[in-house]
Amino acid sequence: MSDLPTSSVVISTRDRGELLRDAIASVLAGSHLPDELVVVDQSRVHGELSVEPGAAHTEIRHIASATKGLGRSRNIGIAAARHDVVVIIDDDVVVEADWLEQVLRALVAAGPRAVVTGRILPGVDEANAGRAVSVKTDERPETHEGRIGFDVLFGNNMAFRRSVTEEIGLFDERLGPGGRYGSADDNDFGFRLLEAGYRIHYAPQAVLRHLAWRSGKDLRKLNWDYGRGQGAFYAKHSSLRDPHMLWRLGDLLRERAVRIGGRPARRRSIGGHGDLVYSAGALSAFAEWLVVERLLPAAKTVRR
Structure with missing residues (x-):
């Protein structure tokens, strides 16, 4: 047994x-x-x-x-x-x-x-x-x-x-x-x-x-999705009273910027550079979460 x-x-x-x-x-x-x-x-x-x-x-x-x-x-x-x-x-x-x-x-x-x-x-x-x-x-x-x-x-x-x-x-x-x-x-x-x-x-x-099993455009889309998820996760737990997630977002963007800066210029296009795609996804979802998941529900509650 x-x-x-x-x-x-x-x-x-x-x-x-x-x-x-x-x-x-x-x-x-x-x-x-x-x-x-x-x-x-x-x-x-x-x-x-x-x-x-x-x-x-x-x-x-x-x-x-x-x-x-x-x-x-x-x-x-x-x-x-x-x-x-x-x-x-x-x-x-x-x-x-x-x-x-x-x-x-x-x-x-x-x-x-x-x-x-x-x-x-x-x-x-x-x-x-x-x-x-x-x-x-x-x-x-x-x-x-x-x-x-x-x-x-x-x-x-x-x-x-x-x-x-x-x-x-x-x-x-x-x-x-x-x-x-x-x-x-x-x-x-x-x-x-x-x-x-x-x-x-x-x-x-x-x-x-x-x-x-992923390659090519699957990986490019995955970079975008990974960035969006991470940005939304940071936004979900972010607060001016508790800046932990704001610091983490800043650290992530700085790290990605350093990596982008260290790559040859020919590899810095939005379509082909995973770090650019990831960073853009993170910023877009961070802003989207604050509007869609926080501000809009709060506004609906106030109107009621």
């Missing part, structure tokens, strides 16, 4: 059937199997979920949803999960054989007021000139608590107890891929965890690989 807690692994997917099959297969080939695998499928066309036999221990649930957005998908999966520990990955990863066992052991060791995020290595190049994004390759464990000036939670490799969301809430569905602001749903979740007194523990022994 295992000494590990029961767990639900949640995978969000949209229109990436082949990648999803590889992700599921890697989880079910592990040395320790989840009690439940919840697949939240936002694909435009929902097909049957193809799963190789041999995972009798794991209940597999396929939730077809007409919704859109990674934050919304994760929230659906968390709400549907039937076990105390929720483990989240994306559909474009493959996990190592002992990944789940290592995640759960790290969570138990870290204590009840902790969340675990694992190591993310770049996968093989599935696209011509493809590049993996959102990787974390450090080999030393880390523990973060309190207010820090950087983001440490990776949403495609994380585990927490259900009680966490009962205290701090679910993912902000305005943030993240498919939302109005195209990323930083995990950064926002991580910031709220730390503000609530939780610790975020990085467990490098819990390894998965993030596949490199």
